[in-house]
Amino acid sequence: MKRYSKEHEWVELEGDVATMGITAFAAEELGDITYVELPALGKQVKTNEVLCVVESVKAASDVYCPVGGTVAAVNQELDGEPGLVNQEPEGKGWFCKLKGASPADFNALMTAEDYAKFTAK
Amino acid sequence: MRTTPLHDHHRQLGAKLAEFAGWLMPIQYPAGILAEHRHCRELAALFDICHMGEFQVRGPGAAAALDALLPRRASTQKPGACRYNFLLDSRGGTLDDLVVYRLAAEEFMLVVNAGTADADAAFLRERLPAGVEFRDLRNELGKLDLQGPESFRVLAACGVPETAIPPYFHWTLLPLFGMEVLLSRTGYTGERGVELYLPRQRVAECWERLLAQPQVKPVGLGARDTLRLEMGYPLYGHELDPETTPVEAGFATLLEPARAATLRTPQKRLAGFRLEGRRAARAGAPVRNPQTGEPCGIVTSGAFSPSLGRAVALGYVHGGEAPAPGSIFLLGEGAAPLPATVVELPFWRQGTARAQS
Numbered sequence: 205m206k207r208y209s210k211e212h213e214w215v216e217l218e219g220d221v222a223t224m225g226i227t228a229f230a231a232e233e234l235g236d237i238t239y240v241e242l243p244a245l246g247k248q249v250k251t252n253e254v255l256c257v258v259e260s261v262k263a264a265s266d267v268y269c270p271v272g273g274t275v276a277a278v279n280q281e282l283d284g285e286p287g288l289v290n291q292e293p294e295g296k297g298w299f300c301k302l303k304g305a306s307p308a309d310f311n312a313l314m315t316a317e318d319y320a321k322f323t324a325k
Numbered sequence: 326m327r328t329t330p331l332h333d334h335h336r337q338l339g340a341k342l343a344e345f346a347g348w349l350m351p352i353q354y355p356a357g358i359l360a361e362h363r364h365c366r367e368l369a370a371l372f373d374i375c376h377m378g379e380f381q382v383r384g385p386g387a388a389a390a391l392d393a394l395l396p397r398r399a400s401t402q403k404p405g406a407c408r409y410n411f412l413l414d415s416r417g418g419t420l421d422d423l424v425v426y427r428l429a430a431e432e433f434m435l436v437v438n439a440g441t442a443d444a445d446a447a448f449l450r451e452r453l454p455a456g457v458e459f460r461d462l463r464n465e466l467g468k469l470d471l472q473g474p475e476s477f478r479v480l481a482a483c484g485v486p487e488t489a490i491p492p493y494f495h496w497t498l499l500p501l502f503g504m505e506v507l508l509s510r511t512g513y514t515g516e517r518g519v520e521l522y523l524p525r526q527r528v529a530e531c532w533e534r535l536l537a538q539p540q541v542k543p544v545g546l547g548a549r550d551t552l553r554l555e556m557g558y559p560l561y562g563h564e565l566d567p568e569t570t571p572v573e574a575g576f577a578t579l580l581e582p583a584r585a586a587t588l589r590t591p592q593k594r595l596a597g598f599r600l601e602g603r604r605a606a607r608a609g610a611p612v613r614n615p616q617t618g619e620p621c622g623i624v625t626s627g628a629f630s631p632s633l634g635r636a637v638a639l640g641y642v643h644g645g646e647a648p649a650p651g652s653i654f655l656l657g658e659g660a661a662p663l664p665a666t667v668v669e670l671p672f673w674r675q676g677t678a679r680a681q682s
Contacts, residue, residue, distance in 0.1 A: 290357075
C-alpha cells in the first residue's frame with residue numbers, strides 16, 4: 205500500500221526498500237515534465253531532505269525524501285523520457301528506490317484516503 | 326484581475342488560468358504546453374490575445390509626431406505595412422516594444438503590451454501635439470492570433486482565400502464570418518499565421534468558429550512563451566525593460582541612425598544560449614565566465630525547447646560587444662552550473678512565418 209507526503213511524493217515499502225516518485229496530483233499541477241534530475245546511486249538522504257529536482261516547462265521544483273535511506277536504484281528511463289512522470293506518475297514514472305528506509309517514517313505518512321482529502325482542500 | 330471576453334470559454338475548455346500582466350489568462354489547456362507547442366509548429370494554434378492594447382493615432386501631423394517619438398520612422402512606412410518599434414525613455418531605456426500599423430497617410434494603430442499599456446497611453450497622450458488625436462481602442466477591439474503552417478488553409482475554409490492574405494508584416498481589412506476584421510500577417514511564434522483585430526463583443530463568435538475547424542486547437546500563454554523563445558523574440562519585462570536599450574537587445578540595425586546615436590553606450594548584449602541537455606537555466610540565473618566562474622551577465626528567459634529537445638536561454642552578457650557564436654558560458658548558481666554555447670538566433674530555423682502555404 206502506498207503512502208503519501210504533504211510535499212506530494214508517494215512511497216511504497218517492501219521490506220526496507222522504499223520506492224518513490226511524485227503523485228498524480230503533483231504531476232498534474234506541474235504540467236509537462238521536461239527533466240528529472242535523478243539522485244546519485246549510493247547517496248544517503250535523510251527524511252525530508254531535498255532528494256532531487258523535477259522541471260516542467262514553466263519551473264523547477266524540489267522533490268523531498270519522505271523516508272530516509274540510501275539510493276539503491278534510479279529510474280534511468282526518465283533521462284530520455286521524463287514524460288513518463290505525467291503518463292504514469294505512480295507506476296512507470298517512479299524516481300528511485302531507497303534502501304534502509306525506516307518503517308516508522310513510512311507509517312507517519314498519509315494513507316491514500318487521507319491524501320485524497322488533503323489535496324481536495 | 327481583468328478577464329478577456331473568452332474567460333468562460335477557457336474555463337469550459339479546462340484551461341489552467343493564471344495572472345499575467347493584471348489579466349487572468351489561459352496558461353495551458355488540458356493538452357499541455359508540449360502538445361500545444363507542437364500543434365502550433367505543425368497545424369494551427371488559436372491564441373486569445375485580448376489582453377494586449379491597441380491605440381489609434383491620427384490627424385494632420387500624425388506621421389511626423391510618431392517619427393519624433395519612436396526610434397524607427399513611421400513616415401517611411403507604407404499604408405498597409407506593419408513595423409516593429411519601441412517606446413524609449415530619454416536615455417534609450419525601453420518602455421515598451423510595439424507594432425505600428427499604418428492605416429492611412431495620417432492614421433496609425435499601435436499594438437502594445439498589456440502590462441505597459443496604461444503607461445504607454447499616458448506617455449503618448451502627454452507628448453502627441455495638439456491636432457493629433459489619440460484614441461484608446463482597448464474597450465472596442467479584441468485580438469485573436471491564428472498561427473501555424475495550416476493557418477492559411479483554415480482561413481480559406483472560413484471564406485478568406487490565400488490570395489486575400491497580405492505579404493509578411495502587412496495588414497488588410499476583410500470580411501470574416503460576416504464581420505469586418507483587420508488581419509495582419511504577423512505573429513509571435515515563427516510560423517505562418519495572422520493576427521486578427523475585431524470588435525470585442527464579437528470575439529467569442531470568431532473564436533468558436535475558428536476552433537470549429539478541425540486543424541485548430543486553443544493554445545495558451547505557456548506555449549506562446551516557448552514558441553517565441555525558440556525564435557529569440559524578446560518578451561517585455563524579460564529581454565526588454567527600462568534598463569535596456571534596443572541596441573543592447575540586438576536591434577541596432579533596425580533603428581534610425583540619428584536616433585540610435587542618442588542612446589546611451591551599450592553596456593551589455595543579448596545572446597542566445599544552447600544548453601547541453603534538457604535541464605533549463607531560468608530567468609534571473611547568473612551567466613558566468615567558464616574559466617573564472619565570475620558572474621558576467623544574467624539569464625532573462627530560459628526553458629526546455631520542445632522543438633529542439635534541449636534547453637535554450639536568452640540572456641545578457643556585460644560589455645559592448647556581443648559574444649561570438651561558439652563561445653562557452655556557464656549558466657546558473659551552485660556547484661553544477663550548466664555549460665551553454667552562444668548560438669545565432671533564432672534557435673528554431675524551420676519556421677514557416679515568411680513562406681506561402
